[in-house]
Amino acid sequence: MCVVAGVDISGRLIGLLSVRGEDLGSEWADRVTSSLGGRVSRAEVEREIQEIYTALVAALGSGSVDGRAEEFGEVRALLTELSRNRALLGFTPTETAVGVLALKEVLAPALEGKRSDVPAYLQFAGLLDTLGLFTIEVYTRTREELISAQAEQLLELSTPVVKLWDGVIGVPLVGTLDSARTMVVMEKMLQALIDTGSEQAIIDITGVPAVDTEVAQHLLKTVVAARLMGAECTISGIRPQIAQTIVALGIDFGDIVTKATLADALRHALRRSGIAFSRTAPQAGTR
Structure with a gap:
């Protein structure tokens, strides 16, 4: 039991919370609903507040005013649910914490002319501050x-693996290639090789703005992983600027096939797959 200067703080707090009855809950709901701009219904706010109020009074009945104590476990559980819902709905931390802190403003008028209740109110204000910080955490x-x-979802979307032909898959890369993204590329490409039964893979870096030593190492690891699966990789999109950078950095792609365009890489992959094709001259009268 929390006692200050002979005063039963917990008992006083329960008395303060009960002094205005339903009016306190109604005003509390008004302040919270107003702070949320009507994006949560009044009925939903009243339900949340009633649950928190009931758990709060029960916890105070234990004699503790420490918001981190075991007695306030139910209160924290309710505030966890409230905070997660507010976060998922896009509310700000302030809009979330006001669900607790508004009770201080609602309860303050009950202190008029009651100096003996001030110590209890100050203890209660500290309790609400602790619970308010908990909601923000x-x-x-x-x-x-x-x-x-x-x-993670954006990373998945930014590394598609597409089937270009029977036995040939393509991985068009756009943007910066780092370690995390390389792992996603490698996993998705290897899985696609298994799912499609492909033996040829094309990694197109046309959309990669620059290639440095780190990016080159990532590409080499991906190619090696594909070879371990019995597939051959071709890297396409080697623009003149990238070719000059690779030479300047002294990066050696070894026996890895590189092509200037995706079309060249696809043609190479089809030949390696044993698919023969030839260009046909347009017939007279056609364009």
Whole structure:
């Protein structure tokens, strides 16, 4: 039990929370709903507040005013759910924390002319600050998880593997190629080789702005991984600027086949697959 100068703080707090009855919950819901700009229904806010209020009074009944204590586990669980929902809906940390902190403003008028309740209110304000910070911590973790998941999704979308021909797949790369992205490229390409039964793969770097030693190493590792699967890789999109950079850096692609364009690489892959084709002259009267 929390006692300050002979005063039962927990008992006083329960009394303060009960002094205005339903009016307190209604005003609390008004402030929270207003801060959310109507993006959450009043009914939903009232439900959240009623659950938090009930758990808060129960925790105070244990005699503790420490928001990190075991007695406040149910309160923290409810605030975790609230914070995660707010984060997923795109609310700000302030809009999330106000769900707790607004109770201080709602409760303050009940102190008018009651100096004996001031110590209890100050203890309660500290408790709400602790719980408010807790909501921000949960909100931040949720946003980080969301951003990380979105980054993974974008990485997946930025490294497509397409079937160019029977037995030939292509990996068109656009943007910077780093270690994380190379791993995704390698995994997706190797899986595509298995799924399609292909023995030829084309890695097209036309959309890669620059090739340095690190990028070249990533490409070489991907080619080696494909060879271990019994497939041959061709790298296309070797523009004049990239060719000059590779030479200047002294990068050796060894016996890896490189082509200037994707069309050249596809032609090479088809020949390696035993597919014969020839250009046909246009017939008279056609264009």
